[in-house]
Amino acid sequence: MTPDDGYVLLALFLVPLLSGVVLMLIPSRERSVIAAFTAVSSLAMFGLSTYVFVAYDYTSAEQFQGVRAWDWIENAGLLGEHGIQLKVGVDGIAAAMVLLTGIVIMAGTWVSWKIEHRSKDFFILLYVLVAGVYGTFVMLDTFVWFFFYELALLPMYLLIGVWGSTRKEYGAMKLMMMLVAGSILIFTAIFGMVSATGAGTFDMEVMFRLAPDIDRNTQLLLFPMVAVGCGTLAGLFPFHPWSPDGHAAAPTAVSMLHAGVLMKLGAFGVIRLGFQMLPEGAEFWAPGLIVLGITGALYGAISALRQDDLKLMTGFSSVSHMGYVFVGLGTMNVIGMSGAVLQMFAHGVMTALFFLLIGGMYDQAHNRDISNFSGMAKLMPVWAVFFVIASLASFGLPGLSGFVAEVHIFIGIFRAYPVIGGLAVLTAAITATYLLRMFATAFFGDVNPRWTGLSDITRAERAAATVLAASIVLLGVWPSWWVDRISTTIATIPGVTL
């Protein structure tokens, strides 16, 4: 990537923001115009994201590429030499996350066209959320980074509260308050880091250089703040309770984006502010991260066993899969940490596909309790095929995305802590159990006459599901595109062993 690609990174979050502004000007009754416009803008986001991922040159010595800065809040006495800059740039991890966002927002836009209640407002808020997500991934200034991080949370309350289902008020409030409470720690950690570096700047590149020299005790204090603060958004056990309730209550596209992308924002924050800036703190706390990660993985999987609501099951499954991410990060070796980032991507596309399919069915049946269904494979064959693909990826079938990610994590953890590795494998077995139990109950057997009126998923949903399923397969069979970009970046993190 050249520095001029900074404009592409800028466009990544400007496209959704400006799309939101344009949408405001379109009258809400012009539904076809809104659909056409969002189609174009979601394609643009997908295109730009793909470009960023492809153009990221992992052979180059430059870790951050497409770096470009614009003055935003200029030197105002208190802000140091350059004030606050709108500084963009990506490393391999961010490039992969940008691609993930592009895929999920495109699919999410397509399945949202059938929303009838105030659809325009829905898209505006959805695009604000996506702008926040993109901004967090590409920003290289701590202040602006946090700005976009919070921006991604801002629309959640209304998105869930207005367009959600089942206990939506409760789910929306719980999610919002828990996530903002997590931000308290991030806020404080950022203040602490900026003060401790003494450089008087929020510039991340400067902080990457100076922060590792912060004295050990301060690092030991700051790292858990980052890990818990960002970890709350990533569904880190025991700070996850917002996740199943929030995901169950959210409308389809929001569940897709939230479980698919937003939770990764949290894990990304732990890497950016935690591992990349506070290596001594990371080294000290990594075992703790592994313990919480594996507990979350087991806990999520066991809880998912007991769920009847499909969305709650997927919500707990997300907690379980995100537990793997923390296990991988805690290994502090290249393969395990690369596995964590791969898992972020793999879980993102997979869980988005899950929520898309559950939404596609719920919109017709207005019910999603597993025990109420049977013989769905005969009623909705296309739907069932996609569901099987997502499930197989979820328990790590070779050739699909989940396998690549989990193998990396397992190798990493067996190198570092073999006992925990055993527990991780056990979790994978439990995952298989709850998914197979669901298949046995809902997919096969006699057709329940109550549901004979159900038709298969719509064309837009099929297209979106195809994109997601294709990404699952692509990562499964051609992982090197991802692994090369991610592992070269992981190797630059201080304190990480081979």
Added chain:
Amino acid sequence: MSDLNFDYALLIPEFILVGTAILIIMADLFRKELGLGRLVLPAIAALGTIAAGAASLAYIDDVDDFANVIAIDNYTTFFRVLFTVVLLVVVVSGYEYVERNIRHTGEFYALLLLSTVGAIYMAGARELLTAYISIELLSFSLYVAVSLAKTNPRSAEAGLKYVLLGGVASAMLLYGMSLIYGTAGSTQYSEIAAAFSGGTSEYGFALLLGLVLLIAGLGFKASAVPFHMWTPDAYEGAPLPITAYLSATSKAATFALLLRIFAGPLLPVIDQWQWMMATIAVMTMVGGNLIALQQTNIKRLLAYSSIGQVGYMLMAITTISDASASALLVHVAGYLITNLAVFSAVIAFHNRTGKEELDDFAGLAETNPYLAMVLTAGMFSLAGMPLLAGFVTKFILFQAAASGGYLWLATVAVIASTISLYYYLQVIRRMYLLEPARGESGRWRLSPAGYIATGTLTAGVFLVGIYAGPLFTVADRAARVLALS
């Protein structure tokens, strides 16, 4: 004192404001005889305010003073512009309300204009007695203005409560000032600073008592916990435009004064007051935000919310430095814009429905999506969410406190700010998640003035939130006058 500078040209903006006030009272007296329409008084007030604001711009980068008592510098200019803008907003967004609910419209506008003069001199004062007189000019105007609502019996009650407690506070303030005068031997800020910087051990208890009384008196004016008791009652009883004005100019003026005093004459004795300020700041931000959780009336909710905001601002005084001074100015400006956006929306809502309970906002997103959007933007901005003014200004304010060595205080502020999100969301929840009351589901529109006021202010909230650079530069230049290092 032969070098006194009686350059009356320095005070032209205030002459314009006072002149406008007199003109309005005269016009009101002869309203029938002259056959004046109902728009004339607010129009005169608005024009006078604009003229005064424009005239203030002529003093940019001046470093001057009037008779050693009022400084005319960038700091004063900053607040002159800010207060005239607030006044203009209150006049424009409030005139319909005033027409319907206020008995003496002439007095209403005149009092507002006069209190703005008081507010400006609070920012400009460089001498204790001038500061005191300015405070009283502001306060007395507001004591009367609070009780002007003709339909609301609570208005008179609020006025009485405000004036009684305000009197006690003034007494404490004056006693505190006299003790400081007694120890320092002067009422001039610069001479007090010189006296204190030579060591204060011989003053002992008198100085400490003076500081306590001064902080208590000013804490009352700023409605800091535990001196906040009058605030919710006065806010609830006062006519809405006055409530908006109380939460904006009255607060900001107190902070203009606080900053000038505590960054100037009292800076040498920082060890003696810093802990008091920190204690009050914590009590104010935690207390205000916790009590706000239980409110069911929008005015009382905003009253406690503004108390919470005062806590954040007191934090900046506690950690006084050039960084926190300019951060405070930025935050004050951002807070004023946001709060006025919320209030002008509430005024527009009240003009239509005559109601002000939180439950009356149910389903506003159906009946008036525009107004619901304005209120949502305002609420999220007050809670400190990004894209909106609140995020940037709060972040910088908290950052200034943290880098001043008060990370724990900044952490308390962040926690308090998170608590506040819950009650702001309660307003948003009612507007978007609940259905309108039966028989009130029809769409309605605002008056043109309502659209202008809410639209401009909301644009301002977004502008500060997205591109705060210019505001920072201006605030920085204003704060530099204080010559903190």
